Amino acid sequence: MKTFRYLLPFIIFFSIIILLWRGLALHPNQIPSPLLNKSTPQYSLPNLFDANHPTTQKDLLGKVTLVNVWASWCPACAEEHEYLVQLAQEQNINFYGINYKDDSAAALKILKTAGNPYKIVAIDQSGNAAIDWGVYGAPETFIVDKKGIIRYKQIGPITPDIWDNKLKSIVNQLENEN
């Protein structure tokens, strides 16, 4: 009993240290999405590449799609852009862009100069469609399966490290689902 009394302050001290140490590894800016394992929101938005045909959530069906929310004014989007182009070309990854509160001319200019990883880009001028997706900062990327269900959300730019260790295996697994 007596040794316990002397040990108690150390036990409390080290419990606090462990808790605080763990706290350093948390990412409170990455908020878990309640949309995971739910259908994508319904929308109809103008298509950046084809003014006559709006794009809807039906364009996400039938194949595994990476829905990437981006804008020309967003520096972190520019950071990942080159890698997205590389993934689209070399690994045939199916990217679908949502151009978030952007100037369409500026967006097209970037795709022309830095390359275009997207099959379709939806123009979300008001940002209301992005709110339905639970977007709170660009870039964000949603992995959508063949049935249009959101299966994963990546907050922040896709780096080679994140792709190799996390996203690649998710995409491969979803490709094998019917």
Added chain:
Amino acid sequence: MLIPLQLFAAADYYTFDSPEQQQRFTTLTSELRCLVCQNQNLAESNAPLANDLRTQIYQKVLTGQSDKQIIDYLVARYGNFVLYRPPLNFSTFGLWFGPFILLLVGIAYLIYYLKREHRT
């Protein structure tokens, strides 16, 4: 003094049909968290997203949606994280009752300690 002034600033920007609507808007935006700058509420934040969400809440208040409908709308998109008052469920049990449990443990120890001192 600064904080109440900022709260009024958000509501003053919009025009309401009744003081009751304005009150609801002010309460809702002060109890919902800004996702971008997480230590500010929607009323205080200058982030573009906070502005968009304020506008949506304003429109919903005007069209007569209830507080619950508006809060459910935001929770469906951003999760319980938007609530400054988290709901009471299994994962938030410690958050709600932890302080009271600690208080009880403290009182129990105090009684034990005082009784023992009294005896000697």
